[in-house]
Amino acid sequence: MNTEEKEQGHAGEEELAAKQQAGEQNPEGADTGEQTASEEQGGVHAELAAALKLAEENNQRFLRAQADFDNFRRRTRDEKEQFAKYASLKLIEQLLPVVDNFERALATSKDNKDFDALLKGLDMTFRQLDQVLATEGLQRMETVGTPFNPEFHQAVMQVESEEHEEGTIVEEMQKGYILKDKVIRPAMVKVSM
Amino acid sequence: MNTEEKEQGHAGEEELAAKQQAGEQNPEGADTGEQTASEEQGGVHAELAAALKLAEENNQRFLRAQADFDNFRRRTRDEKEQFAKYASLKLIEQLLPVVDNFERALATSKDNKDFDALLKGLDMTFRQLDQVLATEGLQRMETVGTPFNPEFHQAVMQVESEEHEEGTIVEEMQKGYILKDKVIRPAMVKVSM
Known part of the structure; x- marks a missing residue:
């Protein structure tokens, strides 16, 4: 429906441009006698009626788009509430x-x-x-023996270590967890120095 | 912004109605000589220009409302995805x-x-x-001793009972649960007959 409206919108523009061009082909103020003036006047009145009609159509199109938007917004808000309630x-x-x-x-x-x-x-x-x-989507981190990384780990203590390179996790105090791609709790670890 | 647009929409309608009325006050085809016809013609041309301007403004208003709607729809979809992912x-x-x-x-x-x-x-x-x-918001149902209600309970067996009125729950086989106001699992029960 949106696409259709858009096409109508373009059609309206083209129609309008055509009318404007038609207007230029009949320049105003050309005093070519009573009857011709009257004829031209009739043409202008027809154009005016068409332009007013187009203005009203565009206005209706605008009001309809706005009403659709309002409905969608209301529906979205209701959906969000329901979704949050039963998340x-x-x-x-x-x-x-x-x-x-x-x-x-x-x-x-x-x-x-x-x-x-x-x-x-x-x-x-x-x-x-x-x-x-x-x-x-919950994953536990495996930490012991891996290099300390502040994005995933929280160092609660530094300890001397002969066996490990500096900055290696030697002990885990509390498990770290990742939900999908988000660290929801860093692992609390002891790190070698 | 929506309210403002709506007011503009009404203003556009009133303007249009005023123009139409003005048009009626200068009826067309009144041959009152070259100059008067020319004058009237000038008035109609001004009206035409105004009507075309209004048509274009209304069209722009429509296109803007539509673009706002599209943006909102896109944003809503992204939000929904994120919300579902971390529900x-x-x-x-x-x-x-x-x-x-x-x-x-x-x-x-x-x-x-x-x-x-x-x-x-x-x-x-x-x-x-x-x-x-x-x-x-999870609640366990308390069932034993209460009357059987098919909205909350699933009867897996009917048993003879001297102590209970007919249709009373005498034993619970599996707990029933309610989340907020929704029965997410009926209780499986034995009912007296």
Whole structure:
């Protein structure tokens, strides 16, 4: 519809240019007698009517474009609100089975007090949680042994090291995370000096 | 800017109506001699020039409104993409401490094999996870003892019951969840008959 409107817009311009040219071919104030003047006058009146019609058409086109814009803006705002309200819906739906398993493992262990069963159950639950977050685009940084990079790492301590080159991460205090291409938490690390 | 454009639009219409009225006050074809015809002709030409100018102004106004619309549409699309890409960012950031604690509890227990410490640590982690999801607007349904409602519950079995009225939920097989005002998983329940 937008393209169509644009074409109409161009057509309007060409029409207008044609009228202006036609006007130049009948220059005004040429006193060639009563009847000719009257004839020319009729032509000018026709041109005037056409020009007024075009002006009104262009005005309607403008008002329509503006109304379309207003509707789109309103719709966009509503969509944004809905989207923000349920932004986390997809992730939460994926997390429900994790919550189920977590809850079940805890409830079962409170009865049977089996350490190995609890650890095994929760190890699986943890891997499931990790998997859900990975599907969303979350990646853990692997830091130990790599060169310190302030874009990804936060140095909390510098330590002497015989085995490592200067500026190498020797220990990780807290995991660093990347979501898609954004560092959402830098890794907290110890760096060799 | 939109309101301003609208006012201009109305002004254009009034101007146009005024011109049309002016045209009627000088009816065409009144042969009152060479000079008067020439004078009137001059007036019509001025009106024509004004009408053509108005048509062009309205056309420019239309093209500008359309360009504004196009820009807005493009910007909206880009914003939507960015928003979708990082829709779960806020929730994931809140989940990172849960992941940290979960991981730490498992790692510690693998060394010391202390059942009570593991259960206590993971009980806290579970409550923390539950709290994060509650903050996002997730609510668990409380079902047992309440009347069955197909909007919220899925009946997996009907059971005889002396103690409960017909259609009462007597047992919950799987938790039901509501996100804000939306049922994202109905509770799976046993219902008395």
